[in-house]
Amino acid sequence: MSTSPDAERNDALSRLRWPLRLTWAGMLAEGLVQALWPLMSVTLLVLAALMFGLQDMVGVEIVWGAAVVAGLAWLAALIYALRRFRLPPRGAAMARLDRSLPGRPIQALLDHAAIGQNDVASMAVWQAHKARMADRAATARPVPADLRVSRRDPYALRFVAVLAFGMALLFGSVLRVASVADMAPGGGGLAQGPVWEGWAEPPRYTGKPTLYLNDLDGGPLSLPAGTLITLRFYGDVGALTLAETVSGRTEDVPAASDPAQDFAVVQDGSLAIEGPGGRSWNVTMLPDAAPEVELLGDPEVSALGEMRLPFAARDDYGVEAGEARITLDLASVDRRYGLTVDPDPRPEVVVPLPTPISGDRAAFEENLIEDFSKHPWANLPIEISLSVLDSAEQIGQTAPREMILPGRRFFDPAAAAVIEMRRDLMWSKSNAPRMAQVLRAVAYRPDDIFRSEVTALRLRDVIDRLEIHARYGLSDDVQENLAEDMWDLAIELEEGVLADALERMRRAQDRLNEAIKNGASKEEIAELMDELRRATEEYLQQLQRQQAQQNEQNGDQQQQGQQGETMQMTQDDLQRMMDRIQELMEQGRMAEAEEALRQLQEMMENMRVTEGQQGQGGQSPGEQAMEGLSETLRDQQGLSDQAFRDLQEQFNPGAQAGESQGNEGRNGGQGRGESHEGQNGQGQGQDQQQGQNGQPGDQAQPGQGPEGLAERQQALRDELRRQQQNLPGQGTPEGRAAGEALDRAGEAMDNAEEALRNNDLAEAIDNQSQAMEALREGMRALGEAMAQQEREQQPGQGNTEQGGRANRDPLGREGESAEGGLSDGGRLGEGPDAREEARRLLDEIRRRSGETERPEVERDYLNRLLDRF
Numbered sequence: 001m002s003t004s005p006d007a008e009r010n011d012a013l014s015r016l017r018w019p020l021r022l023t024w025a026g027m028l029a030e031g032l033v034q035a036l037w038p039l040m041s042v043t044l045l046v047l048a049a050l051m052f053g054l055q056d057m058v059g060v061e062i063v064w065g066a067a068v069v070a071g072l073a074w075l076a077a078l079i080y081a082l083r084r085f086r087l088p089p090r091g092a093a094m095a096r097l098d099r100s101l102p103g104r105p106i107q108a109l110l111d112h113a114a115i116g117q118n119d120v121a122s123m124a125v126w127q128a129h130k131a132r133m134a135d136r137a138a139t140a141r142p143v144p145a146d147l148r149v150s151r152r153d154p155y156a157l158r159f160v161a162v163l164a165f166g167m168a169l170l171f172g173s174v175l176r177v178a179s180v181a182d183m184a185p186g187g188g189g190l191a192q193g194p195v196w197e198g199w200a201e202p203p204r205y206t207g208k209p210t211l212y213l214n215d216l217d218g219g220p221l222s223l224p225a226g227t228l229i230t231l232r233f234y235g236d237v238g239a240l241t242l243a244e245t246v247s248g249r250t251e252d253v254p255a256a257s258d259p260a261q262d263f264a265v266v267q268d269g270s271l272a273i274e275g276p277g278g279r280s281w282n283v284t285m286l287p288d289a290a291p292e293v294e295l296l297g298d299p300e301v302s303a304l305g306e307m308r309l310p311f312a313a314r315d316d317y318g319v320e321a322g323e324a325r326i327t328l329d330l331a332s333v334d335r336r337y338g339l340t341v342d343p344d345p346r347p348e349v350v351v352p353l354p355t356p357i358s359g360d361r362a363a364f365e366e367n368l369i370e371d372f373s374k375h376p377w378a379n380l381p382i383e384i385s386l387s388v389l390d391s392a393e394q395i396g397q398t399a400p401r402e403m404i405l406p407g408r409r410f411f412d413p414a415a416a417a418v419i420e421m422r423r424d425l426m427w428s429k430s431n432a433p434r435m436a437q438v439l440r441a442v443a444y445r446p447d448d449i450f451r452s453e454v455t456a457l458r459l460r461d462v463i464d465r466l467e468i469h470a471r472y473g474l475s476d477d478v479q480e481n482l483a484e485d486m487w488d489l490a491i492e493l494e495e496g497v498l499a500d501a502l503e504r505m506r507r508a509q510d511r512l513n514e515a516i517k518n519g520a521s522k523e524e525i526a527e528l529m530d531e532l533r534r535a536t537e538e539y540l541q542q543l544q545r546q547q548a549q550q551n552e553q554n555g556d557q558q559q560q561g562q563q564g565e566t567m568q569m570t571q572d573d574l575q576r577m578m579d580r581i582q583e584l585m586e587q588g589r590m591a592e593a594e595e596a597l598r599q600l601q602e603m604m605e606n607m608r609v610t611e612g613q614q615g616q617g618g619q620s621p622g623e624q625a626m627e628g629l630s631e632t633l634r635d636q637q638g639l640s641d642q643a644f645r646d647l648q649e650q651f652n653p654g655a656q657a658g659e660s661q662g663n664e665g666r667n668g669g670q671g672r673g674e675s676h677e678g679q680n681g682q683g684q685g686q687d688q689q690q691g692q693n694g695q696p697g698d699q700a701q702p703g704q705g706p707e708g709l710a711e712r713q714q715a716l717r718d719e720l721r722r723q724q725q726n727l728p729g730q731g732t733p734e735g736r737a738a739g740e741a742l743d744r745a746g747e748a749m750d751n752a753e754e755a756l757r758n759n760d761l762a763e764a765i766d767n768q769s770q771a772m773e774a775l776r777e778g779m780r781a782l783g784e785a786m787a788q789q790e791r792e793q794q795p796g797q798g799n800t801e802q803g804g805r806a807n808r809d810p811l812g813r814e815g816e817s818a819e820g821g822l823s824d825g826g827r828l829g830e831g832p833d834a835r836e837e838a839r840r841l842l843d844e845i846r847r848r849s850g851e852t853e854r855p856e857v858e859r860d861y862l863n864r865l866l867d868r869f
Contacts, residue, residue, distance in 0.1 A: 194235025
């Protein structure tokens, strides 16, 4: 059944009823907003001013003047609204809705055919067009209103009014609006009498809220010390008066009837508002106690001289900061040798105390961790006192405590002598001539003391500088530079340049012997035992490699014949012996420990190590890296010695040639003797060692002179760069420390190469010394990384090295295991020492997070750990 065109049009328009109504409503809202925004802005600004109580802070004349201005503004805004607002017609709404549709379908539905009404074909086309427009009109949606008035309000005054009104709702009071009525002639405010308002605002650091006194009934009132009382009197002056005894004011006291009163609570007393509607309170002041701090025990000292001093601090509202002051106890100093003269003036040492990064500071325990090994007062009597400060600037401190300022101890006699002379230099500049004489006596027989000619050269350079500046004056900068050079020299003498495994093991044994004789602490013994273990492991690995080579050359039959005549020892047996030595030393049985160490030395000199059941014959990547770095260090040492000999030949060719031949003869004799004893074949000359295993030192061995040395130095740098690419332990702090140390070694090698090409042998030797020191630091850090990995893999020996390293967090702890729990190495909180272990871990995290040279990613991770725990 066909329908008429008018019926179809009406049906289509009826479906547009709700979109059309909503569009009309949007146009109405748009007109209201655009017309009423000035009126609403003026209204909100006036209400905000009244709710803030501005009318109570100024004179009544100003209030009436502002009221007139506000009234005129409100009237102008009302006229603007009446002129701008118009009800939107239905046709405008339909036109807006039609414009939102493509092709204007609504207008097409309202159109009529002007021609062709009698033509059937034309009308068929017209009907099809009408049907298509009706379908398109059925998709109409309400047109949203345009409520933007930014073109009419370019300065955004409407937002200022809304912000002011919002602030008044938060911080003002609607009740204050009624005070305007009291200012009218004959208003009811004066008929009701005067009114008052009051606030009690405690100090911000107490964390207590502000009290509105009008809401508090009279009676007892407890307020913290320093609370600010604010009172405002409204009405006739003198109708309300103040009587208080809590401020303790005796001078410049304002009149009791002043409309504005402000004072602080400093004592117990009373607070009363006398007059109509007045109240009174008995105020009890809550005192702010001074902070307290105390030492919890004696300082703990690590083997490298780092001090850990435990302390506790407390305050009722929290400690703000603290510091430790260290002064020299001159009366207790043993005034002998270089300490007989009066010391140079030196300020006291002030060190900030660590405080919790997060959490409550009302009561806490921390450790002051500092290293004073380089300070002139190290290992001398001092007095230390701790002080803390709270937010009220009250100070609490401990009584000065006498103690020995902890510092690193040196067990090598030559190193100890250099450190003692360094102390004398920092004690007084007048000690310089005496120091030069003592150091010349120490260096009289350099072959008996120094293991390297570079070390002897560095000491002679220090002596020459001391004598020159002692004659012409010693400045502060020169004093600091000399002290730093002497410290580096002592470290080199103490730790040595022992790249060879056997020599390093012997050196560790000698240092441990000296520690036993000198009564070292438990921490120093533990550090020296760890060094002996690492050196012994390197020596065992070297013996294993040598034994494997002999097996390949001589066959298994000869090896089996030799095994019956030599001592057999496994790694576990050796570990038990070392644990026994350490246990004896910790128990104070030094004679037995010294005898056990002597037996260990004898066995290590003549032993043959059998391969254990855990595949000790193969080398791990860490062992290969350590061996490669040892070879690089030996090559660098040989190159430095060659540069030193060339430097001597420049000044005294004839004498140096004879001395060089004598040294070579001594070295050759020593090498033959050691080879005869079977001690790892150290009779080979140093230059020959540089060419082993295809190391870079062999590439330019025949070359003499700066250019040939520069080529050898460049080859060493290239070899070090190759070794850095396969360095293990990349994800651990020890691995990163090893990488940073090797980077410094590479930079020093580059500088040495440049100096050699410029024929500056002295500068090259200095840079080569820095490179060797950095290489030693890298090897030490790499050894710690390997030891850490080995300790973490011991509980469950099924993990591979790569898997264990990948399952550790940036602190080197085990992460979650495959079952979702923590591995055994990651648990804290089991056993009686769990709290102490957790505290040591927290101190270590805090110390590492404060080291700015660490990567930003690692320090961010450490700070997140501190925030969490």
